[in-house]
Amino acid sequence: MNRIEVYKFGGASVKDAEAIKNVGLILQSTPQRPLVVVISAMGKTTNALEAIIKAHYNDPANLPTLVDQLKVYHEDVARSLLHGQEQSLLNDLHDLWVELNWILEDDPHPNYNYHYDQIIVFGELASTKIVSAYLEMQKIDHQWLDARSFIKTDSEFREARIQWEQTQSAIDTFVRDALHNEGMVITQGFIGSTPYNESTTLGREGSDYTAAVLAYALDASSVTIWKDVPGIMTADPKRFDKVARLEEISYNEAIEMTYYGAKVIHPKTIKPLQNKDIPLFVRPFDQPSLFGTKISSTETHFLPPIIVVEPEQVLLQISTRDFSFVAEEHLSEIFNHISRHRIKVNMMRNTAVSFIICVKNETDKLDKLKNDLEQSFHITMEVGLDLITVRHANQGVMDQLRRGKEIILEEKFGDTDRMIVKEWK
Ligand code: ASP
Ligand code: MG
Numbered sequence: 001m002n003r004i005e006v007y008k009f010g011g012a013s014v015k016d017a018e019a020i021k022n023v024g025l026i027l028q029s030t031p032q033r034p035l036v037v038v039i040s041a042m043g044k045t046t047n048a049l050e051a052i053i054k055a056h057y058n059d060p061a062n063l064p065t066l067v068d069q070l071k072v073y074h075e076d077v078a079r080s081l082l083h084g085q086e087q088s089l090l091n092d093l094h095d096l097w098v099e100l101n102w103i104l105e106d107d108p109h110p111n112y113n114y115h116y117d118q119i120i121v122f123g124e125l126a127s128t129k130i131v132s133a134y135l136e137m138q139k140i141d142h143q144w145l146d147a148r149s150f151i152k153t154d155s156e157f158r159e160a161r162i163q164w165e166q167t168q169s170a171i172d173t174f175v176r177d178a179l180h181n182e183g184m185v186i187t188q189g190f191i192g193s194t195p196y197n198e199s200t201t202l203g204r205e206g207s208d209y210t211a212a213v214l215a216y217a218l219d220a221s222s223v224t225i226w227k228d229v230p231g232i233m234t235a236d237p238k239r240f241d242k243v244a245r246l247e248e249i250s251y252n253e254a255i256e257m258t259y260y261g262a263k264v265i266h267p268k269t270i271k272p273l274q275n276k277d278i279p280l281f282v283r284p285f286d287q288p289s290l291f292g293t294k295i296s297s298t299e300t301h302f303l304p305p306i307i308v309v310e311p312e313q314v315l316l317q318i319s320t321r322d323f324s325f326v327a328e329e330h331l332s333e334i335f336n337h338i339s340r341h342r343i344k345v346n347m348m349r350n351t352a353v354s355f356i357i358c359v360k361n362e363t364d365k366l367d368k369l370k371n372d373l374e375q376s377f378h379i380t381m382e383v384g385l386d387l388i389t390v391r392h393a394n395q396g397v398m399d400q401l402r403r404g405k406e407i408i409l410e411e412k413f414g415d416t417d418r419m420i421v422k423e424w425k
Contacts, residue, residue, distance in 0.1 A: 001034060003221035004179065008038040008189060008211035012228045013285045014127050015043035017080040023131060024138050026226065026288050033183035036175065036218065037142070038211045039131055040189050041123025042077065045070065046204070049120050056108045056115075063104055071097055074126050081134045089133035096126055113157035114198070121148070121199045124188035124207075132186045142184035150174050151192030151210060153200045159342070160192055160200035162213055171217040187214075208266035212280075216272035223278060224292075225265060226285035231293035232257075232264050235307035244304065248294045253303065253391070254280075256416070260389040261310040261346075270295070306391040307401070310346065312361040313385040313420060315408060316370075318377045319354040326355045330377075337372045341365050346387055347418060349409060356409070358387055358420055382408070386421050393417040 007027075014020050027037065041049075048070050055062045074093055078086050100122050109115035125146070132144040150170035153160035178185045189207020192200045202209050208225055215223045229237070231245040232254075249257075251274040258267040264282060273280050274297070283292030318334060320326060334355060338345060343365055347358040359366070361383060373379055385408060388401055392415055405421040412418075 001180065004034045004036060004215075004218045005032050006036045006038065006211050006215040006218070006220045006223045008207055008223065008225045009040065009285065010207060010225070010227060011040040011043050011045065013226050014039060014131060017077050019285075020077065020081055020131055020134055022285060023226075024134055024140065026285065027135065027184070028138065028140055029288070034179040035184045036179070036211075036214050036220070037184065037186050038147075038189040038207055038214065039124070039128050039186065040207045042074065042127045042130070045073070045123035045127065046120060046190075048073075049123050050116075052104070053108075053116050053119050056104055056119075057112070067097070067100065067104070074130065078130055078133070081130065082137055085137055086133070089129060092129045092133070093126060096122055096129070111157070117157045117160075117199045117201050120201055121188075121191045124191050128186055128188050135186065140184070141182050142186050143178040143182040145174060145178055145185050145187045147188040147191050147210065148193035148197070148199060151202075151213065153192040153194060153202070155194045155196075155198070155200070157198075157200055159203050160194075162192070162202075163195075166195070167213065168217045171214065175214065175218065202268070203266070205263075205266045206268075208269040212269045212272045215278050216276055219276065220278055222281060223273060224281040224283055226283055226288075227264070228285065229264070229282075230284045230287070230290060231282050232262075232295075234304055236263075236309065239309060240307065246293050246303070246306070247291070248296070248298065248300055249303065250299045251295060251297060253300065253306075254295045256391060257306060257308060260308045260391075260416070260418075261387070262306075262308045303392045305393050305397040307397070308389045308391075310360065310387040310389075313346065313358050313387045314361045314366065315382040315385060315420060316357050316359065316366075316373075317354045317380045317382075318357070318373060319379075321376070321378050323353050325352060326350060331355065333376065334373065337369055341369050341372075343369060347409065347411065347420065349411075358385070358409070384422065386423070388419050388421060390417045391415055 009023055052066045055066055078089050103118055135142055152163045152166035175185055189210040190201050194200055211223050233243045233245055235243045237243045251270050255270050258265055277297055279294055279296040281292050281294055284290055343359055345357050345359055349356045370379055404424050408420040410419040
Protein backbone atom coordinates (compact mmCIF):
# COMPACT_ATOMS: atom_id res chain seq x y z
CA MET A 1 0.00 0.00 0.00
CA ASN A 2 1.15 3.56 -0.70
CA ARG A 3 1.60 5.76 2.32
CA ILE A 4 -1.65 6.98 3.76
CA GLU A 5 -2.77 10.60 3.91
CA VAL A 6 -5.26 12.04 6.38
CA TYR A 7 -7.64 14.93 5.61
CA LYS A 8 -9.78 16.74 8.13
CA PHE A 9 -12.79 18.89 7.28
CA GLY A 10 -14.20 21.06 10.06
CA GLY A 11 -17.77 22.19 10.67
CA ALA A 12 -17.56 25.21 8.36
CA SER A 13 -16.48 23.05 5.42
CA VAL A 14 -19.65 20.92 5.64
CA LYS A 15 -22.10 23.55 6.86
CA ASP A 16 -24.49 23.32 3.88
CA ALA A 17 -25.05 21.55 0.57
CA GLU A 18 -22.70 23.86 -1.34
CA ALA A 19 -19.91 23.29 1.18
CA ILE A 20 -20.33 19.50 1.02
CA LYS A 21 -20.20 19.61 -2.79
CA ASN A 22 -16.90 21.43 -2.45
CA VAL A 23 -15.60 18.65 -0.17
CA GLY A 24 -16.65 16.20 -2.88
CA LEU A 25 -14.69 18.19 -5.46
CA ILE A 26 -11.57 18.21 -3.31
CA LEU A 27 -11.81 14.46 -2.71
CA GLN A 28 -12.44 13.75 -6.37
CA SER A 29 -9.60 15.90 -7.62
CA THR A 30 -6.93 14.59 -5.27
CA PRO A 31 -5.50 11.40 -6.73
CA GLN A 32 -4.07 10.52 -3.33
CA ARG A 33 -5.20 7.11 -2.06
CA PRO A 34 -5.26 5.58 0.52
CA LEU A 35 -6.96 8.53 2.15
CA VAL A 36 -8.61 8.85 5.55
CA VAL A 37 -11.13 11.67 5.80
CA VAL A 38 -12.14 12.96 9.22
CA ILE A 39 -15.27 15.11 9.33
CA SER A 40 -16.81 17.32 12.04
CA ALA A 41 -20.44 18.02 12.75
CA MET A 42 -22.11 20.38 10.25
CA GLY A 43 -21.74 24.10 10.96
CA LYS A 44 -22.83 24.94 14.49
CA THR A 45 -24.45 21.55 15.16
CA THR A 46 -22.33 20.82 18.24
CA ASN A 47 -23.57 24.06 19.82
CA ALA A 48 -27.14 23.12 18.90
CA LEU A 49 -26.69 19.72 20.57
CA GLU A 50 -25.24 21.42 23.64
CA ALA A 51 -28.45 23.46 23.83
CA ILE A 52 -30.45 20.21 23.60
CA ILE A 53 -28.44 18.68 26.44
CA LYS A 54 -28.97 21.74 28.63
CA ALA A 55 -32.69 21.72 27.82
CA HIS A 56 -32.91 18.05 28.78
CA TYR A 57 -31.84 19.03 32.31
CA ASN A 58 -33.46 22.43 32.67
CA ASP A 59 -36.10 23.05 30.06
CA PRO A 60 -37.50 19.77 28.67
CA ALA A 61 -40.59 21.51 27.26
CA ASN A 62 -38.31 23.09 24.68
CA LEU A 63 -36.77 19.79 23.53
CA PRO A 64 -39.15 18.97 20.66
CA THR A 65 -38.52 22.36 19.01
CA LEU A 66 -34.75 22.11 19.38
CA VAL A 67 -34.59 18.53 18.09
CA ASP A 68 -36.87 19.44 15.22
CA GLN A 69 -34.60 22.30 14.15
CA LEU A 70 -31.67 19.93 14.10
CA LYS A 71 -33.57 17.37 12.02
CA VAL A 72 -34.82 19.94 9.54
CA TYR A 73 -31.33 21.40 9.09
CA HIS A 74 -29.82 18.00 8.27
CA GLU A 75 -32.71 16.78 6.14
CA ASP A 76 -32.76 19.98 4.08
CA VAL A 77 -29.08 19.55 3.31
CA ALA A 78 -29.63 15.85 2.52
CA ARG A 79 -32.45 16.68 0.07
CA SER A 80 -30.67 19.46 -1.73
CA LEU A 81 -27.54 17.31 -2.13
CA LEU A 82 -29.20 14.13 -3.31
CA HIS A 83 -32.29 15.56 -5.03
CA GLY A 84 -34.54 12.57 -5.49
CA GLN A 85 -32.10 9.90 -4.34
CA GLU A 86 -32.13 10.74 -0.65
CA GLN A 87 -34.47 8.08 0.73
CA SER A 88 -31.87 5.69 2.07
CA LEU A 89 -29.93 8.59 3.62
CA LEU A 90 -33.12 9.91 5.23
CA ASN A 91 -33.68 6.44 6.67
CA ASP A 92 -30.18 6.45 8.15
CA LEU A 93 -30.74 9.92 9.62
CA HIS A 94 -34.13 8.81 10.93
CA ASP A 95 -32.43 5.95 12.80
CA LEU A 96 -30.10 8.48 14.43
CA TRP A 97 -32.98 10.73 15.54
CA VAL A 98 -34.83 7.72 16.95
CA GLU A 99 -31.76 6.82 18.99
CA LEU A 100 -31.40 10.43 20.14
CA ASN A 101 -35.05 10.55 21.15
CA TRP A 102 -34.68 7.37 23.18
CA ILE A 103 -32.03 9.08 25.27
CA LEU A 104 -34.10 12.24 25.59
CA GLU A 105 -37.23 10.35 26.66
CA ASP A 106 -35.38 9.04 29.72
CA ASP A 107 -34.41 11.22 32.65
CA PRO A 108 -31.08 12.95 32.10
CA HIS A 109 -28.18 11.03 33.60
CA PRO A 110 -26.90 12.35 36.96
CA ASN A 111 -23.39 12.51 35.49
CA TYR A 112 -23.58 15.54 33.20
CA ASN A 113 -20.33 14.86 31.34
CA TYR A 114 -21.32 11.27 30.63
CA HIS A 115 -24.74 12.32 29.42
CA TYR A 116 -23.24 15.08 27.27
CA ASP A 117 -21.06 12.62 25.38
CA GLN A 118 -23.89 10.16 24.72
CA ILE A 119 -25.82 12.95 22.97
CA ILE A 120 -23.19 15.18 21.37
CA VAL A 121 -21.90 12.40 19.07
CA PHE A 122 -25.04 12.60 16.91
CA GLY A 123 -23.67 15.69 15.15
CA GLU A 124 -20.65 13.87 13.77
CA LEU A 125 -22.61 10.71 12.99
CA ALA A 126 -25.20 12.67 10.99
CA SER A 127 -22.71 14.81 9.06
CA THR A 128 -20.59 11.84 7.99
CA LYS A 129 -23.70 9.91 6.90
CA ILE A 130 -24.66 12.84 4.68
CA VAL A 131 -21.20 13.30 3.19
CA SER A 132 -20.89 9.57 2.61
CA ALA A 133 -24.25 9.37 0.80
CA TYR A 134 -23.28 12.31 -1.40
CA LEU A 135 -19.92 10.73 -2.29
CA GLU A 136 -21.68 7.51 -3.12
CA MET A 137 -23.97 9.35 -5.50
CA GLN A 138 -20.86 10.93 -7.05
CA LYS A 139 -19.36 7.44 -7.39
CA ILE A 140 -16.40 8.30 -5.20
CA ASP A 141 -15.34 5.00 -3.65
CA HIS A 142 -15.05 4.98 0.12
CA GLN A 143 -16.18 3.25 3.25
CA TRP A 144 -17.99 4.96 6.15
CA LEU A 145 -16.65 3.94 9.55
CA ASP A 146 -17.89 4.69 13.05
CA ALA A 147 -14.87 6.24 14.78
CA ARG A 148 -16.06 4.80 18.10
CA SER A 149 -15.00 1.39 16.87
CA PHE A 150 -11.32 2.41 16.74
CA ILE A 151 -10.80 5.59 18.79
CA LYS A 152 -10.57 3.91 22.19
CA THR A 153 -10.47 6.11 25.27
CA ASP A 154 -10.68 6.16 29.03
CA SER A 155 -13.86 7.30 30.79
CA GLU A 156 -12.95 10.95 31.29
CA PHE A 157 -16.12 12.07 29.54
CA ARG A 158 -15.86 15.29 27.49
CA GLU A 159 -12.07 15.18 27.75
CA ALA A 160 -11.31 11.55 27.12
CA ARG A 161 -7.73 10.40 26.79
CA ILE A 162 -6.71 8.05 24.01
CA GLN A 163 -5.86 4.50 25.05
CA TRP A 164 -3.06 4.14 22.55
CA GLU A 165 -2.58 0.40 22.52
CA GLN A 166 -6.25 -0.46 21.98
CA THR A 167 -6.62 2.37 19.48
CA GLN A 168 -3.58 1.26 17.50
CA SER A 169 -4.78 -2.29 17.21
CA ALA A 170 -8.36 -1.30 16.32
CA ILE A 171 -7.08 1.10 13.64
CA ASP A 172 -4.80 -1.62 12.29
CA THR A 173 -7.81 -3.85 11.92
CA PHE A 174 -10.76 -1.69 10.87
CA VAL A 175 -9.19 1.28 9.15
CA ARG A 176 -6.44 -0.56 7.30
CA ASP A 177 -8.95 -3.13 6.04
CA ALA A 178 -11.34 -0.49 4.78
CA LEU A 179 -8.51 1.42 3.11
CA HIS A 180 -7.32 -1.73 1.47
CA ASN A 181 -10.79 -2.48 0.10
CA GLU A 182 -12.06 0.98 -0.83
CA GLY A 183 -9.05 3.30 -0.92
CA MET A 184 -10.82 5.90 1.19
CA VAL A 185 -12.40 6.03 4.63
CA ILE A 186 -14.94 8.61 5.80
CA THR A 187 -15.15 8.88 9.56
CA GLN A 188 -15.95 11.26 12.43
CA GLY A 189 -13.64 13.48 14.36
CA PHE A 190 -14.00 14.24 18.06
CA ILE A 191 -15.75 11.03 19.13
CA GLY A 192 -14.52 7.78 20.64
CA SER A 193 -15.64 5.09 23.06
CA THR A 194 -14.70 3.47 26.35
CA PRO A 195 -13.98 -0.25 26.78
CA TYR A 196 -17.70 -0.55 27.71
CA ASN A 197 -18.68 1.06 24.39
CA GLU A 198 -19.99 4.23 25.98
CA SER A 199 -19.48 7.26 23.72
CA THR A 200 -16.77 9.73 24.69
CA THR A 201 -15.38 12.93 23.19
CA LEU A 202 -11.92 14.41 23.04
CA GLY A 203 -12.82 18.01 23.97
CA ARG A 204 -14.37 20.76 21.85
CA GLU A 205 -12.75 21.15 18.45
CA GLY A 206 -11.20 17.74 18.98
CA SER A 207 -11.53 16.53 15.37
CA ASP A 208 -8.07 17.85 14.55
CA TYR A 209 -6.74 15.60 17.26
CA THR A 210 -8.61 12.59 15.82
CA ALA A 211 -6.88 13.24 12.49
CA ALA A 212 -3.51 13.28 14.27
CA VAL A 213 -4.25 10.07 16.18
CA LEU A 214 -5.16 8.31 12.93
CA ALA A 215 -2.09 9.67 11.17
CA TYR A 216 0.13 8.48 14.01
CA ALA A 217 -1.36 4.99 14.10
CA LEU A 218 -1.29 4.63 10.32
CA ASP A 219 2.20 6.12 9.85
CA ALA A 220 0.63 8.58 7.46
CA SER A 221 2.76 10.68 5.14
CA SER A 222 0.89 13.89 6.02
CA VAL A 223 -2.23 15.42 7.54
CA THR A 224 -4.18 18.23 5.88
CA ILE A 225 -6.66 20.31 7.84
CA TRP A 226 -8.98 22.11 5.41
CA LYS A 227 -10.19 25.36 6.92
CA ASP A 228 -11.98 28.60 6.14
CA VAL A 229 -8.72 30.57 6.40
CA PRO A 230 -5.78 30.80 3.96
CA GLY A 231 -3.53 29.02 6.50
CA ILE A 232 -2.08 29.90 9.86
CA MET A 233 -2.04 33.67 10.14
CA THR A 234 0.14 36.03 12.17
CA ALA A 235 -3.03 37.16 14.00
CA ASP A 236 -6.79 36.71 13.85
CA PRO A 237 -7.95 38.58 10.71
CA LYS A 238 -11.25 39.34 12.48
CA ARG A 239 -9.32 41.39 15.06
CA PHE A 240 -6.37 42.85 13.21
CA ASP A 241 -5.94 44.60 9.86
CA LYS A 242 -2.49 43.65 8.74
CA VAL A 243 -2.22 39.91 9.03
CA ALA A 244 -0.09 37.65 6.91
CA ARG A 245 -0.09 33.93 6.24
CA LEU A 246 2.78 31.96 7.70
CA GLU A 247 4.20 29.78 4.96
CA GLU A 248 5.95 27.38 7.26
CA ILE A 249 6.36 26.94 11.02
CA SER A 250 7.90 24.28 13.21
CA TYR A 251 5.99 21.87 15.45
CA ASN A 252 7.41 23.73 18.43
CA GLU A 253 6.14 27.07 17.21
CA ALA A 254 2.70 25.54 16.57
CA ILE A 255 2.66 24.01 20.05
CA GLU A 256 3.53 27.38 21.57
CA MET A 257 0.85 29.16 19.54
CA THR A 258 -1.92 26.71 20.39
CA TYR A 259 -0.85 26.60 24.03
CA TYR A 260 -1.30 30.37 24.23
CA GLY A 261 -4.77 30.10 22.73
CA ALA A 262 -4.40 30.31 18.93
CA LYS A 263 -7.58 28.71 17.68
CA VAL A 264 -6.37 27.37 14.32
CA ILE A 265 -5.69 23.84 15.50
CA HIS A 266 -6.58 21.87 18.57
CA PRO A 267 -3.63 21.99 21.02
CA LYS A 268 -3.29 18.21 21.31
CA THR A 269 -2.91 17.76 17.55
CA ILE A 270 0.77 18.50 17.12
CA LYS A 271 2.46 16.15 19.57
CA PRO A 272 1.54 12.79 17.95
CA LEU A 273 2.56 14.18 14.56
CA GLN A 274 5.84 15.51 15.90
CA ASN A 275 6.62 12.14 17.46
CA LYS A 276 6.49 10.51 14.04
CA ASP A 277 7.67 13.50 12.02
CA ILE A 278 4.44 13.68 10.01
CA PRO A 279 3.97 17.12 8.41
CA LEU A 280 0.69 18.98 8.93
CA PHE A 281 -0.79 21.28 6.32
CA VAL A 282 -3.46 23.88 7.05
CA ARG A 283 -5.13 24.77 3.76
CA PRO A 284 -8.13 26.83 2.60
CA PHE A 285 -11.03 24.65 1.46
CA ASP A 286 -12.44 27.42 -0.72
CA GLN A 287 -9.16 27.73 -2.64
CA PRO A 288 -7.84 24.19 -2.63
CA SER A 289 -5.04 24.95 -5.08
CA LEU A 290 -3.32 27.24 -2.56
CA PHE A 291 -0.49 25.94 -0.43
CA GLY A 292 -1.61 27.11 3.03
CA THR A 293 0.80 26.61 5.92
CA LYS A 294 3.15 23.73 6.50
CA ILE A 295 3.99 22.60 10.04
CA SER A 296 6.95 20.27 10.32
CA SER A 297 10.18 19.59 12.16
CA THR A 298 11.99 22.23 10.10
CA GLU A 299 12.88 25.05 12.49
CA THR A 300 11.95 28.43 11.10
CA HIS A 301 14.06 31.45 11.89
CA PHE A 302 13.10 35.10 11.71
CA LEU A 303 9.38 34.66 12.17
CA PRO A 304 7.33 37.87 12.22
CA PRO A 305 5.47 38.83 15.40
CA ILE A 306 2.57 36.43 15.94
CA ILE A 307 -0.31 37.70 18.08
CA VAL A 308 -2.79 35.56 19.98
CA VAL A 309 -5.65 37.19 21.88
CA GLU A 310 -7.65 35.32 24.49
CA PRO A 311 -10.72 37.35 25.37
CA GLU A 312 -13.05 36.99 28.38
CA GLN A 313 -10.36 36.58 30.97
CA VAL A 314 -10.78 36.95 34.71
CA LEU A 315 -8.15 37.91 37.24
CA LEU A 316 -8.58 36.20 40.59
CA GLN A 317 -6.66 37.73 43.44
CA ILE A 318 -6.36 35.24 46.28
CA SER A 319 -5.16 36.38 49.69
CA THR A 320 -5.10 34.89 53.15
CA ARG A 321 -7.83 36.06 55.48
CA ASP A 322 -5.33 37.56 57.94
CA PHE A 323 -3.28 39.12 55.10
CA SER A 324 -0.23 37.08 55.99
CA PHE A 325 2.03 35.94 53.18
CA VAL A 326 0.62 33.43 50.72
CA ALA A 327 3.02 30.60 51.42
CA GLU A 328 3.74 27.30 49.69
CA GLU A 329 1.21 25.32 51.69
CA HIS A 330 -1.46 27.78 50.54
CA LEU A 331 -0.39 27.36 46.93
CA SER A 332 -0.78 23.63 47.10
CA GLU A 333 -4.29 24.02 48.51
CA ILE A 334 -5.16 26.57 45.80
CA PHE A 335 -3.91 24.32 43.01
CA ASN A 336 -5.77 21.35 44.38
CA HIS A 337 -9.02 23.21 43.86
CA ILE A 338 -7.97 24.51 40.46
CA SER A 339 -7.10 21.09 39.14
CA ARG A 340 -10.20 19.45 40.63
CA HIS A 341 -12.41 21.87 38.73
CA ARG A 342 -10.33 21.34 35.59
CA ILE A 343 -9.51 25.00 35.25
CA LYS A 344 -6.59 26.07 33.07
CA VAL A 345 -4.44 28.80 34.53
CA ASN A 346 -3.35 31.11 31.73
CA MET A 347 -1.02 33.26 33.78
CA MET A 348 -0.05 33.58 37.44
CA ARG A 349 1.94 35.79 39.75
CA ASN A 350 2.62 35.87 43.45
CA THR A 351 2.95 39.09 45.36
CA ALA A 352 3.67 39.58 49.05
CA VAL A 353 0.10 39.18 50.21
CA SER A 354 -1.73 37.60 47.33
CA PHE A 355 -1.56 35.03 44.60
CA ILE A 356 -2.97 36.10 41.27
CA ILE A 357 -4.28 33.86 38.53
CA CYS A 358 -5.70 34.67 35.13
CA VAL A 359 -8.28 32.20 33.82
CA LYS A 360 -11.00 32.07 31.21
CA ASN A 361 -14.40 33.28 32.34
CA GLU A 362 -16.33 29.99 32.51
CA THR A 363 -18.95 30.99 35.04
CA ASP A 364 -20.05 27.60 36.36
CA LYS A 365 -16.50 26.33 36.95
CA LEU A 366 -15.36 29.65 38.43
CA ASP A 367 -18.29 29.91 40.82
CA LYS A 368 -17.40 26.50 42.22
CA LEU A 369 -13.73 27.38 42.50
CA LYS A 370 -14.53 30.65 44.23
CA ASN A 371 -16.82 28.89 46.71
CA ASP A 372 -14.11 26.38 47.57
CA LEU A 373 -11.36 28.96 47.89
CA GLU A 374 -13.48 31.21 50.06
CA GLN A 375 -13.37 28.57 52.79
CA SER A 376 -9.79 29.64 53.47
CA PHE A 377 -9.06 32.75 51.43
CA HIS A 378 -10.24 36.19 50.59
CA ILE A 379 -10.99 36.51 46.86
CA THR A 380 -11.38 39.48 44.58
CA MET A 381 -12.27 39.11 40.94
CA GLU A 382 -11.78 41.39 37.97
CA VAL A 383 -13.65 40.45 34.78
CA GLY A 384 -13.69 41.70 31.19
CA LEU A 385 -9.98 41.36 30.46
CA ASP A 386 -8.02 40.26 27.41
CA LEU A 387 -4.86 38.21 27.53
CA ILE A 388 -2.55 39.09 24.66
CA THR A 389 0.40 36.88 23.79
CA VAL A 390 2.99 37.95 21.25
CA ARG A 391 5.64 35.60 19.94
CA HIS A 392 8.74 37.22 18.42
CA ALA A 393 7.57 40.65 19.49
CA ASN A 394 9.20 43.90 18.46
CA GLN A 395 8.85 47.32 20.03
CA GLY A 396 6.53 48.64 17.32
CA VAL A 397 3.99 45.87 17.71
CA MET A 398 4.03 46.07 21.50
CA ASP A 399 3.52 49.84 21.45
CA GLN A 400 0.64 49.45 19.05
CA LEU A 401 -1.00 46.75 21.16
CA ARG A 402 -0.70 48.82 24.34
CA ARG A 403 -2.43 51.81 22.80
CA GLY A 404 -5.85 52.54 24.32
CA LYS A 405 -5.49 49.89 26.99
CA GLU A 406 -4.77 49.69 30.67
CA ILE A 407 -2.03 47.13 31.28
CA ILE A 408 -2.90 45.06 34.34
CA LEU A 409 -0.02 42.57 34.26
CA GLU A 410 2.86 42.07 31.88
CA GLU A 411 5.47 39.36 31.53
CA LYS A 412 8.28 38.41 29.18
CA PHE A 413 9.97 35.07 28.91
CA GLY A 414 12.24 34.05 26.04
CA ASP A 415 10.51 34.74 22.77
CA THR A 416 7.10 35.30 24.33
CA ASP A 417 5.60 38.57 25.62
CA ARG A 418 2.28 38.48 27.40
CA MET A 419 0.00 41.07 28.90
CA ILE A 420 -3.36 41.16 30.57
CA VAL A 421 -5.17 44.30 29.44
CA LYS A 422 -8.39 46.19 29.82
CA GLU A 423 -9.77 48.33 26.99
CA TRP A 424 -10.14 51.98 27.94
CA LYS A 425 -13.79 52.85 27.72
N1 ASP B 1 -17.86 19.25 16.35
C1 ASP B 1 -16.99 19.41 17.47
C2 ASP B 1 -16.96 20.86 17.92
O1 ASP B 1 -17.54 21.71 17.28
C3 ASP B 1 -15.62 18.91 17.23
C4 ASP B 1 -14.88 19.58 16.11
O2 ASP B 1 -15.47 20.21 15.25
O3 ASP B 1 -13.66 19.48 16.08
O4 ASP B 1 -16.31 21.15 18.90
MG1 MG C 1 -15.63 22.70 14.59
